Amino acid sequence: MNREIPGYYYDSEKRKYFKIEATAPDQATWSASNHKRRQLEKRQLDARQERLALNALRIKPARLLNDALAGGLLHRELVGRPLVDAPVACWAQGLRQRASLRLWPSLAETAGAVSLMYIGNQDTKTGLGTAYAVLNEEALGSSYITGSDVDEINLRDGGIVHRRTKFSATILVPVHAPQLSSLTYHAPSHKILLTSRQPTRNVGIAYFSPTLSDFDDPSPAWLLGDTTLTHISIPVRDSQRSVNTCAAAPSGSSLTCVAGTSAGILQLHGDRLGWLTPPSQTRSSRHPASRGRGGYVKAFYKVASTPPYGEILSLDFLTPDVLLAGGRSNTLCVLDIRVPPDEWTTTVTHKSTVAHVKAVGDHEILAAGPRSAMAIYDLRYIQKHNNDAQAANYPPNRRRIGNAALPIVEFPEYSNSAHLQIGLDVLPASSGVGGRGIVAAAHDNGTVAVYSLQTGARVKCKAVDDIKLPGSNSVVKCLQWQTLPWDRNPSLFVGEGTAIKQYSFARGENGKEEEEKVRGDDGFWREMAT
Numbered sequence: 001m002n003r004e005i006p007g008y009y010y011d012s013e014k015r016k017y018f019k020i021e022a023t024a025p026d027q028a029t030w031s032a033s034n035h036k037r038r039q040l041e042k043r044q045l046d047a048r049q050e051r052l053a054l055n056a057l058r059i060k061p062a063r064l065l066n067d068a069l070a071g072g073l074l075h076r077e078l079v080g081r082p083l084v085d086a087p088v089a090c091w092a093q094g095l096r097q098r099a100s101l102r103l104w105p106s107l108a109e110t111a112g113a114v115s116l117m118y119i120g121n122q123d124t125k126t127g128l129g130t131a132y133a134v135l136n137e138e139a140l141g142s143s144y145i146t147g148s149d150v151d152e153i154n155l156r157d158g159g160i161v162h163r164r165t166k167f168s169a170t171i172l173v174p175v176h177a178p179q180l181s182s183l184t185y186h187a188p189s190h191k192i193l194l195t196s197r198q199p200t201r202n203v204g205i206a207y208f209s210p211t212l213s214d215f216d217d218p219s220p221a222w223l224l225g226d227t228t229l230t231h232i233s234i235p236v237r238d239s240q241r242s243v244n245t246c247a248a249a250p251s252g253s254s255l256t257c258v259a260g261t262s263a264g265i266l267q268l269h270g271d272r273l274g275w276l277t278p279p280s281q282t283r284s285s286r287h288p289a290s291r292g293r294g295g296y297v298k299a300f301y302k303v304a305s306t307p308p309y310g311e312i313l314s315l316d317f318l319t320p321d322v323l324l325a326g327g328r329s330n331t332l333c334v335l336d337i338r339v340p341p342d343e344w345t346t347t348v349t350h351k352s353t354v355a356h357v358k359a360v361g362d363h364e365i366l367a368a369g370p371r372s373a374m375a376i377y378d379l380r381y382i383q384k385h386n387n388d389a390q391a392a393n394y395p396p397n398r399r400r401i402g403n404a405a406l407p408i409v410e411f412p413e414y415s416n417s418a419h420l421q422i423g424l425d426v427l428p429a430s431s432g433v434g435g436r437g438i439v440a441a442a443h444d445n446g447t448v449a450v451y452s453l454q455t456g457a458r459v460k461c462k463a464v465d466d467i468k469l470p471g472s473n474s475v476v477k478c479l480q481w482q483t484l485p486w487d488r489n490p491s492l493f494v495g496e497g498t499a500i501k502q503y504s505f506a507r508g509e510n511g512k513e514e515e516e517k518v519r520g521d522d523g524f525w526r527e528m529a530t
Contacts, residue, residue, distance in 0.1 A: 085459065088452045091433045092461040094505045095492065101500045103133050103141040110470060112136040114495030115421070116183040118192070119145070119482040123221040127485040130210075130222050132173070132192065133500060134180050140173040140194075142224045145484065171224040177206065179242075186248040186256055193248060193257050194229075199240035203261050204233025205268055232273045236263065244313050253320035255337070260312030265325060267337075276323075278341060313420060314357040316365075324365055326354025332367050334379060348377050355419075358426045360436060360453055364408070368424055368441065374414040375407030376453065411456040415443040423479035423495070426453070431481070431490050440464070440492055442476035448494060463503050467494060 004010075008017045011029060024031035104112075116134035123130065129145030181197040191207040208227040213219040241263045249255040258276060259266040267276040311328040318324055323335040332354050334346040348365075351373035358366045360376060368374035416422055423442035427433060436453035443449060446469035450459045469476060478495040491504035 085452045085455055085457055088433055088438050088454065089459050092438065092450050092459045092464075095461050095463050095503045096505070097463050097501060098491070098504050099502045101131060101143065101145065101502070102498060103131070103143050103500070104135060104139075104498050107135075107498045109497030109499055112498050113474070113477060114498060114500060115477045116180060117478045117480060117493065117495055117500060118183050118185055119480050119484075119493050119500075120185060120222070121482055121485050122187065124485060125213075125215070125221045126218075128220045128222075129482075129484045130224065131500060132183060133495070134183055135498060137180050138178055140175040140180070140183075142171045142173055144220065144224065173208070173225075173227055175206070175208075175229055181242075181244050182246040182259075184246055184248045184257070188249075188251055189256055191256065193246050195243040195246045195259055197242040197244055199242045200233075201236050201240055202233040203236055203241045203243055203263070203266065204231060204273060205243070205246065205257065205259055205266070206231045230271075232268065232271060234266075234273050234275075236279070244311065245315055247315035247317060247323075250317050250320050253317070258315055258323060260315050260325065260327070262311040265312055265315070265323075265335075276337065277325075277335075313353065313355050316357050316359050318359045318365065324357045324359060326350070326357040326367060326369075328353050330354065332357060332365070332377075334365075346379065346382060348382055350375070353420065355422065356424045358424075358439075360426055360428060360439075364436075366426060366439065366453070368411075368414065368416070370416055370418045370420065372415050372417060374411040374416075374441065374451075376409040376456075378408045381406075381408070409453065409456045411441075411451050411458075413449065413458040414441060414451070415445065416441075417444050419444050419475055421475075421477055423448070423476045425479045425481050427481040427490055429453075431483075433490075440479050440481065442479060444475055446471065446474045446476070448476055448479065464492065464494075467496065469496065 005017060008019055010017050018029070020032055020035050022032045028034070103114075112135050114133050114135060115137045118132045120130040120132075130142065131145055132140065132142045134140050175194065177194065177196045177198070179196050179198040180194060182193070182195045184193050185191070186193060186207075190209050190212070192210065194206040194208075196206075206229055208229045211223040211226060213221055213223055241261050243259050243261050243266070245260040246257055247259075248257045254269065256268040256270065259268070263279045264275060264277040266273060312325055313328060314324075314326040316324045318334070321336060321338050323337055325333045325335060330350045330352055332348040332350050333344065334348075335344050348367070350367045350369065352369040352371040354367050355369040356367070360366050363379045364376055365379065366374070366376050422444070424439065426439045427437050429437040431437065438459065439451050439453055441449055441451065446467075448464050448467045450461045450464055451457065452459055467476070476494060476496065480493045481490050482493060483490045487504065489505050491502050494501050494503065
């Protein structure tokens with residue numbers, strides 16, 4: 001700060017003092033009249049700043065501004081532009097806990113945890129929902145989900161309507177595989193896909209197809225229970241490997257699914273399994289890749305020069321032919337399976353291990369992982385990496401294959417310090433919630449939060465914010481957004497202990513809050529709270 005010298009004026013542009021002269025021209029900055037004007041303006045500005053500081057302590061914001069809808073309308077009137085999170089906030093405030101589905105009713109909620117689940121809504125014939133869940137990464141059970149005008153899970157009424165259907169609390173699926181790591185459904189082939197992270201020398205994928213009833217049969221479209229599990233695996237050369245995740249291919253893709261392992265990515269095409277990416281044990285091989293149906297199955301490129309390499313933890317499809325892959329490293333790769341692996345050049349450098357990757361738009365991807373790192377990246381702003389001669393001179397373990405592009409949206413309140421198996425699911429804008437959509441993410445303290453994909457801000461949702469698992473190391477491991485056949489709005493399904501709880505809009509009679517417990521003849525119970 002420059003010292004004020006009486007009788008002199010300091011010009012900040014010329015960085016020198018000028019003597020104030022009464023005989024100077026009026027347009028001169030060192031004239032006496034201009035000097036008095038500047039002093040008056042400075043005193044007025046200081047007084048205004050002091051008055052604003054005092055008023056900030058006296059004026060309290062109206063409680064009306066905390067309301068999503070009214071606050072958004074007032075913000076539009078006062079500021080002149082709409083509050084972008086208002087539609088998402090209004091939608092999230094209407095969520096209530098509607099039901100609790102316990103597939104293992106004899107177990108207490110603290111006896112284990114639902115580690116994986118899949119909620120299906122494909123039964124348009126009878127309108128029943130289907131639930132598959134894995135308890136403690138080992139036991140796989142299934143159940144029907146029935147509904148009524150108030151979104152009840154009521155197996156007793158379901159047994160009255162569908163007399164030929166066995167409505168029991170849990171219909172066990174004969175699956176004997178420890179450390180189940182993923183559970184998903186491929187609609188075109190009608191396959192429930194399973195993977196295991198147990199280390200083995202034969203990595204692979206297991207699947208079964210639930211029996212379908214005849215169109216004229218009044219039974220549900222899916223007949224739960226009797227299934228035949230099919231295992232498909234390929235050997236690994238050097239050491240034991242595990243399968244961490246599986247992503248079902250969308251309609252229009254030539255693949256059935258892809259699976260992320262500790263050695264790269266597997267692809268399942270029909271009943272044939274092969275490597276989509278170069279397996280890590282072939283690091284010293286120099287044989288060229290050979291084309292296989294549905295992609296490049298046999299690939300023996302140098303792993304250090306072809307992304308991705310290493311352990312893959314998360315997968316998702318951006319389009320039927322473009323795959324997103326995130327792994328234990330902080331590299332997020334975009335893979336076009338129509339071209340050979342040496343042409344995969346688009347990568348993103350995330351702030352941490354990529355435990356979750358989700359496509360949230362035509363060009364936008366969401367990545368989340370430990371160190372409380374969750375962000376959205378736009379692929380149009382990412383520079384592609386070229387394997388030029390200069391990059392080839394680096395040692396294999398220090399080559400730069402990533403791109404440190406800045407995220408377009410960050411989530412500062414996301415809290416996950418070290419967990420990899422933790423719940424997260426995205427509800428896109430196509431669901432009608434407004435903006436880009438919302439994301440439900442579990443925190444490392446046993447809670448769940450809802451965030452706006454438009455701004456990254458946490459959205460207030462009392463029912464979801466009240467979720468709290470007991471225990472210091474307990475986290476919600478599975479979350480899923482799904483719209484049941486009888487519902488008009490999507491619901492959030494949360495694996496809390498040994499129960500699956502549903503959070504959706506409360507549509508009770510006359511808008512009154514209801515609490516009701518229903519016990520069926522088979523001992524199944526559920527609790528609905530609005």
